[in-house]
Amino acid sequence: xxxxxxxxxxxxxLRERFFDKYGVxxxxxxxxxxxxxxxxxxxxCNKKEDNNSPKCTNCKKVYPDITAEQLIELxxxxxxxxxxxxxxxxxxxxxxxxxLESLCNYDDLQGxxxxxxxxxxxx
Numbered sequence: 001x002x003x004x005x006x007x008x009x010x011x012x013x014l015r016e017r018f019f020d021k022y023g024v025x026x027x028x029x030x031x032x033x034x035x036x037x038x039x040x041x042x043x044x045c046n047k048k049e050d051n052n053s054p055k056c057t058n059c060k061k062v063y064p065d066i067t068a069e070q071l072i073e074l075x076x077x078x079x080x081x082x083x084x085x086x087x088x089x090x091x092x093x094x095x096x097x098x099x100l101e102s103l104c105n106y107d108d109l110q111g112x113x114x115x116x117x118x119x120x121x122x123x
Contacts, residue, residue, distance in 0.1 A: 017100075022114050023118055026062055027061075071099065081108075086098045
């Protein structure tokens with residue numbers, strides 16, 4: 001079963017929000033950048049011409065993939081802090097969306113969830 005493009009963007013955005021909240025940093029890549037070989041580094045590409053646009057449009061953030069095993073670990077982490085429930089209409093995708101949304105919305109006052117998530121993703 002193929003995914004809808006709008007759904008893929010929602011999951012991508014949710015993963016980014018999740019990783020940003022729990023301090024899992026992305027890797028920056030310059031895939032398909034015609035100038036990267038000439039400049040030999042991130043400094044020039046990451047400088048901003050103005051407050052809105054970076055000079056290099058090929059610089060992308062790449063967050064880690066979430067494996068099925070890691071998803072199960074995230075469910076276990078979350079269930080240690082709050083009640084976890086799921087809808088399974090779309091199967092695996094619903095489980096991932098529900099657990100990431102739940103963790104993004106959880107108010108981690110003690111920092112335990114953050115420590116557990118960082119340990120899982122080896123931060």
